[in-house]
Amino acid sequence: MTTLSTLAPHQAQDRLHELTVIDVRTPGEYAGGHIPGALNIPLDQLDRALPDIRSAAERAEILVVCASGARSENACRQLAEKGIHTATLAGGTGAWAAQGNDLDRPVACDVKSAWAMDRQVRLTAGSLVLTGLALGEFVHPAFRLLSAGVAGGLVFSAVTNTCGMAAMLAKLPYNRPRKADLDATLARLRSL
Structure with missing residues (x-):
């Protein structure tokens, strides 16, 4: 190591x-x-x-x-x-x-700055959790699994000190050089 x-x-x-x-x-x-x-x-x-x-x-x-x-x-x-x-x-x-x-x-x-990556992750994770809860309440309870999946991803991210969501968001056009x-x-x- x-x-x-x-x-x-x-x-x-x-x-x-x-x-x-x-x-x-x-x-x-x-x-x-x-x-x-x-x-x-x-x-x-x-x-x-x-x-x-x-x-x-x-x-x-x-x-x-x-x-x-x-x-x-x-x-x-x-x-x-x-x-x-x-x-x-x-x-x-x-x-x-x-x-x-x-x-x-x-x-x-000269340059339009984007939000910091941790802010982008918080917005995306929060939006997905709220979407899963709302769809679980009004459409079908199985949509709550989306919220649970995001929560599990956040725990995994903290434990491993990596962030898959940040890696995906980094590929968006405004985050790419x-x-x-x-x-x-x-x-x-x-x-x-």
Whole structure:
């Protein structure tokens, strides 16, 4: 089992000039505010970016970030399995901002930011539970199984520290990078 390296926000702040920061959130979340200089490579695009990340890791230490630290830990594990050592930011960009550090945000007219993934998951899960309960009350009691299934999924998500619903929502068009955006990010990564 690989031990994950973790940096606290104050440690990352002190070393930001020497780190290559990769933000694995969706493009919409990234647009909502990211660590200055962070490059957006969504978690589901890591395999495509692997050669460039490997090359960057040879030049500088890689710090992987997300909103809370869960997705970045997952990314660090995936990269470690490929022989690339990285570190994760404890508490993610939420902890970074909570300690008074700045977040870069694109000009409002340049990029429309999407809701944070955890907010999208809460809306979807809550909507499915309410739908299952309403249909179970007014159409057929079997629809309550939808609510039970969502509840079971949430428990599984908490126990395993993974989220299948987030993985599905990340595939929606507004959460996916345009090919040109990811290509531009990988070109920046190569030039660091």
